Amino acid sequence: MREAATRDEHSRPLCSNCLVTDPANQEACVTCGRRRVSTRTADGPLCDTCRPRQVLTCHICQKQAPCQVSKVTGKPRCRACTKRWARCAGCGQTRPVRSGSRDQPLCSACTLPDPAPGRSCPGCGQPGRLHAGRCARCTIQQRLHDLLADEHGQIPAGLQAIYQALVTVKRPATVASWLNSSSAPAALRDLKAGKRPLSHRALDELPPGKTVEHLRSVLVATGTLPPRDEQLTRLERWIAQAIADRPDPGQQQLLHRYAIWHVVRRLRSRLGGAHATYSQAVAARRNIKAATVLLDWLTARGLTLATARQADLDAWLSSEHESYRADAGNFIRWARKHKLTRLDAAAARWGGPSGVIDTETRWEHARWLLHDGTLKPEDRVAGLLVLLYAQWPAAISHLTLGHIDTSDDQARIRLGREPVILPDPLDALVLQLAATRHGHAAIGDAGTSPWLFPGGQPGQPISAYQLAERLRQLGIRSGRSRSAALFQLATDLPAAILARLLGIHISVAVTWQRAAAGDWAAYAADISHRLEH
Numbered sequence: 371m372r373e374a375a376t377r378d379e380h381s382r383p384l385c386s387n388c389l390v391t392d393p394a395n396q397e398a399c400v401t402c403g404r405r406r407v408s409t410r411t412a413d414g415p416l417c418d419t420c421r422p423r424q425v426l427t428c429h430i431c432q433k434q435a436p437c438q439v440s441k442v443t444g445k446p447r448c449r450a451c452t453k454r455w456a457r458c459a460g461c462g463q464t465r466p467v468r469s470g471s472r473d474q475p476l477c478s479a480c481t482l483p484d485p486a487p488g489r490s491c492p493g494c495g496q497p498g499r500l501h502a503g504r505c506a507r508c509t510i511q512q513r514l515h516d517l518l519a520d521e522h523g524q525i526p527a528g529l530q531a532i533y534q535a536l537v538t539v540k541r542p543a544t545v546a547s548w549l550n551s552s553s554a555p556a557a558l559r560d561l562k563a564g565k566r567p568l569s570h571r572a573l574d575e576l577p578p579g580k581t582v583e584h585l586r587s588v589l590v591a592t593g594t595l596p597p598r599d600e601q602l603t604r605l606e607r608w609i610a611q612a613i614a615d616r617p618d619p620g621q622q623q624l625l626h627r628y629a630i631w632h633v634v635r636r637l638r639s640r641l642g643g644a645h646a647t648y649s650q651a652v653a654a655r656r657n658i659k660a661a662t663v664l665l666d667w668l669t670a671r672g673l674t675l676a677t678a679r680q681a682d683l684d685a686w687l688s689s690e691h692e693s694y695r696a697d698a699g700n701f702i703r704w705a706r707k708h709k710l711t712r713l714d715a716a717a718a719r720w721g722g723p724s725g726v727i728d729t730e731t732r733w734e735h736a737r738w739l740l741h742d743g744t745l746k747p748e749d750r751v752a753g754l755l756v757l758l759y760a761q762w763p764a765a766i767s768h769l770t771l772g773h774i775d776t777s778d779d780q781a782r783i784r785l786g787r788e789p790v791i792l793p794d795p796l797d798a799l800v801l802q803l804a805a806t807r808h809g810h811a812a813i814g815d816a817g818t819s820p821w822l823f824p825g826g827q828p829g830q831p832i833s834a835y836q837l838a839e840r841l842r843q844l845g846i847r848s849g850r851s852r853s854a855a856l857f858q859l860a861t862d863l864p865a866a867i868l869a870r871l872l873g874i875h876i877s878v879a880v881t882w883q884r885a886a887a888g889d890w891a892a893y894a895a896d897i898s899h900r901l902e903h
Contacts, residue, residue, distance in 0.1 A: 430454075431472050442481055443469050455541060464540040506542040510549065517555055518562070528568055528594060535592040539813065548813055554585040570598055574607075584827065588813055591829030601646040605654055606634065612662060621665055624675075624710070629658045632704055647764050649834060660694035661701035675711040683713045732757055732854040735846055740795055745844070747803040748823055752837055753846050754796055759785060760855035760872055763841070763848050764834035769822040774804055786873030860886040 377383055398404070400414035409421045416422075423436035426446035437446035454467045460480030470476035479496070490496065493508035504512075514536055518529045525533050536545050549555050557576055561568055568589070576582050589595040609629045616622045633654050637646060667686055668678055683702070687695050699715040706714055736757045739750045755761045765785070775782040775789055781797035782789035792800055809824030825832035838848045859868060865879035872879075 430467060430470065430475070440468065442478055445469075506546060507537070510542050510545045511537045513546075513549055517549075517558060520562075531593045532589060535588075536813065545813060552584075553581045554588075557582060557585055568594065570595060587811075587827045587829055591811075591819075597645075597829075599645040601648055601651040602634075602637070602641075605646070605651045608655060609634070609658060612658060616662075618669070621669075624665075625658070625661060627708075628661055628701060628704055633657055633700075644768075647768070647834065649764055656694065656697045657700045660697035663694045664698050664701065675705055675713070678711065678713060680713060683715070687715075727854050727857050728850070729854060729858060732851055732858075735851070740799075747799055747806065749840055749844060751796075751799050751803050752823065753841055753844060754799070755785075756841065756846065756848050756851050757855055758796075759790065760852045760859060760874075761785060762834070762852065763838040765873065767821075767823050767825075767831045767834050767837050770820045771804055771822060772820065773822070774800060776801065786870050788870045790871055856882050857886050 397415045399417040399420055401416060401420040404417050404419075409416055411421075423438055424446075425434060426437040427434055428437055428448040428451055429443070429445040430447060430451040433448060435448040435450070437448050438452070439445065440447045451467055454475075455464060456467050456475040457464050458467075458477040458480055459470060459474040460476050463477065465477035465479075467475040468478040469481040491505035491508055493504050493511075496505055496507075514533055515525065518525050518533055520526060539545055557573075558568075560576070561572055570586070573582055573586050573589075583600075586595065586600075590597055613622050613625050613629070616625060637650060637654055641650075664686065665675075668674060668682070671682070673682060687698075689695075699717060702711070702713050702715040703717065705711045736754060739745065739753045739757070742750070752763070752766050755766050756763070769783075773784045775784070781792045781801055783792055783800060784790070804822065807819075807822060807824060809819055809821075809828070810826040811824075811828040811830075813828065819829060821831040823832045823837065824830075825836070841848050856872075859872070860879065860882040863871075865876060865883045868874070868879040868883070869876045
């Protein structure tokens with residue numbers, strides 16, 4: 371239900387959206403053929419993208435760029451400033467920038483403080499641009515009420531949180547675009563029509579896809595749904611489908627024992643109540659997929675785990691055309707331990723870093739990140755945690771504000787069981803990031819995310835891949851840089867302290883210490899010498 375903008379030839383009401391999208395009211399752009407005409411020239415109509423723009427000096431950013439003349443100020447404004455949102459220097463509200471400067475931006479209401487009569491919204495009284503007689507915020511408020519309200523016109527208590535979160539977003543136009551183009555509102559409407567309570571199970575019954583997952587993240591971020599380990603849930607759903615696709619009941623039982631009671635149980639034990647990361651779920655999926663590939667290869671040759679010989683396994687492992695060979699060792703060792711086969715696959719032991727340990731490049735990058743104020747704080751902190759504290763991007767992305775401690779006039783960060791005191795100026799960088807961090811989710815993010823590195827999904831951290839990619843664009847290879855840092859730290863610190871401070875397993879710390887030829891006795895002697903002086 372929307373306010374009518376006009377009526378068609380049969381006197382039926384038309385809203386403003388249907389009016390402008392009616393092909394009868396549109397012409398095709400002579401350049402690209404799209405029916406979004408912005409201006410008409412001697413050669414024919416042109417859309418907003420194809421119409422020529424003069425290169426002028428933007429009155430907001432003072433840059434030379436293709437500009438259009440603002441109808442509000444009569445001055446040129448570039449495309450970037452047209453799309454820019456910022457906190458208005460006049461009213462303090464986050465709104466589209468219409469005038470002012472980069473340091474002192476002004477919204478449309480502060481640009482024209484005395485709007486013409488009739489330019490104020492009749493619903494909220496705020497001045498600004500009206501759409502079908504209302505401002506953008508009042509429009510989405512009515513549309514959300516129509517979407518979420520029950521037959522009595524009341525919004526259920528379980529949907530009040532998402533309703534309040536969406537009507538109070540800083541950019542109401544983003545919610546309007548979400549309501550127009552996304553299929554998530556249709557999913558909510560289907561759930562409401564089916565009289566089913568909104569739950570994770572109800573969303574699981576909808577067709578899977580990015581739309582449902584984004585809707586789920588919005589509902590979780592707004593408190594409408596409780597948090598859930600999505601990576602582990604998807605892994606369990608994939609395992610159930612992989613087992614059901616096996617034609618042999620015996621293999622179904624075997625895969626169920628291996629996948630559920632070994633792979634998933636071991637993963638849960640390692641997580642200790644935390645949520646699984648994408649890389650952990652991928653590693654578990656590869657182990658299970660390797661088991662199915664090996665079973666298929668044996669079945670095609672009339673063999674089973676019990677009847678296959680070591681020569682058969684060696685032939686499969688040496689074949690260049692078979693996939694998942696490197697991941698099958700876990701399944702073979704599990705089967706041998708449970709006396710299901712006589713096959714054996716030796717575990718590959720890590721022999722130390724294979725690449726060159728470039729200490730000079732590591733310190734050069736660290737000095738650059740510490741002192742270059744033109745870089746983003748999140749990139750500087752993430753890079754320094756890799757270069758100085760040998761952290762994986764997956765571990766950095768899951769840091770929260772709870773990992774930072776500012777008591778006793780010192781900034782500490784907890785990477786393992788024991789907090790680490792941050793030196794100057796890294797401590798100031800971390801505190802700056804904690805105070806100014808913001809995610810890229812325009813819907814469902816109320817600015818209360820606990821993550822130190824918020825991501826694009828509401829309530830979710832940045833992905834490890836995206837974080838590593840941002841560091842790669844700065845010239846920092848996270849794997850190589852972490853190896854250089856861990857090699858140096860293992861030389862100076864005993865394995866027990868290294869494990870407690872960095873959050874790595876003690877066996878990993880011992881292995882790195884052996885690779886770095888570190889000596890606990892030398893460390894203890896050095897500490898004793900310091901205490902004497």
